[in-house]
Amino acid sequence: MLEQNHLRVCSDLKLLNQVQDWFEDFCLQHSGQIPWSEGQLYRLNLALAEGFTNAVRHAHQALPRETAIDIDLLLWSDRIEIRIWDRGQPFNPDAIAEPKPGTLQEGGYGWFLLRRLADRVVYERAADGRNCLLIVKSDKNRQEVKT
Template sequence: MRTELHIPSDLRFLGIVERWLLDSLAIELGEQVDWSRQSSRLRLALVEAYSNVVRHAHRNQPDLPVILRLELRGRDLAIEIWDHGQGFDLSTYLAPSPEAMQEHGYGWLILNRLMDRVEYQLQVNGRNCLKLQANLMSVV
């Protein structure tokens, strides 16, 4: 299953983004997945990624679309978040230190803890792509 959503860069659309993801997966997988275990991590990862695009990549440019792509093969899930921003240079990223008590910089760390694999491609045909991958285990 593949689906795609083009949505404005506006946090008011966050609920739509979440419902698109979870409803699409529920239609495809039904009760084959333990949603109590999976939905929280998937929602948090997508909310983190989408809100970072809105707040940073497309800052003050709500007319720029965010493109979300969802692909499900068996239990293997891939979510792509495409933006038109300047991009983020991962080589400059320093993981936050608990002692520093900093307010920002936790997104990359959160995404890598929640998902099985996280990839970021800078400036692919004028856009950036964050790809989140996870395996949705069957109900035990």
């Protein structure tokens, strides 16, 4: 791992700009180590925004505003990882039916948006009782070729 950063915020949608600014600052500080284009980083920031708002609106909807959401950024030589930690009830995102083109559906779009913005998205329960949304963007040019 080359670099890592951590942010803890309350469960409040008003803090979304702070979360996104923190991500952008991290990317600027490490621009020499980050191989992704501005457009790719924009999409990753959008994935972060979607993950954060889902934690606030869904995972923490019945919890106090003061309930913390922890966010970790991990920069590796071949990928960047975003980990969003919530304290809500776990759920299985794979059980959400994918919206069919041309039809309307209430909810469920965020999970499919995340999958399209990142190379890997995983949501699972940790041993400490928190849930972790893992969002990974790989640098396919730096990945080892496996034979």
